[in-house]
Amino acid sequence: MHILSFDIEEWYIEKRLSGGRAEKYKEFDFYLNKILDILDTYQLKATFFCLGKIASDFPYVVRTIASRGHEIGCHSNEHIWLTRLSPKKLLADTKTAISALEDVCGQKVISYRAPAFSIGETNKWAIEILAECGIELDASVYPAARDFGGFSAFPAAIPCIIRYGSIQLKEFPIGLTTFFGKKIAYSGGGYFRFFPLFYTKHKIQQSEYSVSYFHIGDLMPHKGGMLSQNQYEYYFKEKGTLLNRCKRYIKSNLGTKYTFSKMTRLLNGNHFTNLRDANRQIDWNVTPIIDL
Numbered sequence: 001m002h003i004l005s006f007d008i009e010e011w012y013i014e015k016r017l018s019g020g021r022a023e024k025y026k027e028f029d030f031y032l033n034k035i036l037d038i039l040d041t042y043q044l045k046a047t048f049f050c051l052g053k054i055a056s057d058f059p060y061v062v063r064t065i066a067s068r069g070h071e072i073g074c075h076s077n078e079h080i081w082l083t084r085l086s087p088k089k090l091l092a093d094t095k096t097a098i099s100a101l102e103d104v105c106g107q108k109v110i111s112y113r114a115p116a117f118s119i120g121e122t123n124k125w126a127i128e129i130l131a132e133c134g135i136e137l138d139a140s141v142y143p144a145a146r147d148f149g150g151f152s153a154f155p156a157a158i159p160c161i162i163r164y165g166s167i168q169l170k171e172f173p174i175g176l177t178t179f180f181g182k183k184i185a186y187s188g189g190g191y192f193r194f195f196p197l198f199y200t201k202h203k204i205q206q207s208e209y210s211v212s213y214f215h216i217g218d219l220m221p222h223k224g225g226m227l228s229q230n231q232y233e234y235y236f237k238e239k240g241t242l243l244n245r246c247k248r249y250i251k252s253n254l255g256t257k258y259t260f261s262k263m264t265r266l267l268n269g270n271h272f273t274n275l276r277d278a279n280r281q282i283d284w285n286v287t288p289i290i291d292l
């Protein structure tokens with residue numbers, strides 16, 4: 001089972017960080033339509049995890065994705081890492097996001113991915129809040145250490161049931177590989193851009209389970225220049241030193257020139273599905289139960 005997902009946030013991030021340049025919005029629209037066309041060509045249905053703010057500020061984006069038959073999931077309201085929210089704030093953020101998304105897409109939203117996979121050891125309580133908001137399927141666990149998030153103590157990299165007190169949530173953790181002794185993702189974001197396509201394809205074909213995830217920004221050849229100190233600090237909530245900004249610039253631009261065609265070649269001939277359909281195919285009686 002191979003999950004295909006997209007995190008949809010660029011329009012709102014552009015608005016917050018750069019004031020909203022018309023040519024950038026047009027570029028995002030162009031790449032979104034290109035993605036939707038490719039998915040039609042290969043008859044694939046993905047989960048698009050969208051910010052609530054995309055639904056409230058750019059409703060046509062969510063409406064377009066939903067009208068092409070894809071699942072709309074929730075990617076928080078404003079893309080604030082969950083590790084920076086109190087339980088009360090997470091509850092409000094998730095409720096606002098889900099209600100904005102459901103109003104626009106006309107589907108019940110049952111799938112969730114935290115910004116930057118920010119559910120980990122310190123905020124396991126987030127599971128309870130997501131369940132309270134009607135979330136049934138979660139794809140927020142990155143079961144290894146990573147920048148901004150990661151849940152290295154999480155013991156499974158396959159679909160499983162998370163149990164937290166009396167709450168149960170179906171979890172689709174990110175599938176990992178080992179690279180120079182370090183566990184990392186191989187089919188998403190910067191990891192997909194970094195690994196050669198033959199490696200990622202081979203890994204997926206060898207595995208019974210994988211999760212691929214992309215952002216519009218991963219697929220655009222020209223993402224723009226380095227973030228200013230203010231932009232960096234607003235977004236990453238850490239010191240916007242020249243070194244930090246340079247590292248981020250290199251990470252987010254690595255390989256973007258070729259990524260769209262690389263993704264297209266990955267999708268061609270491989271069977272991918274979305275969370276909603278995967279949920280129906282899994283026999284949850286035999287998946288591991290992880291007590292948090």
Ligand SMILES: [Zn+2]
Nearest residue numbers: 007009115116
């Ligand atoms: Zn995101």
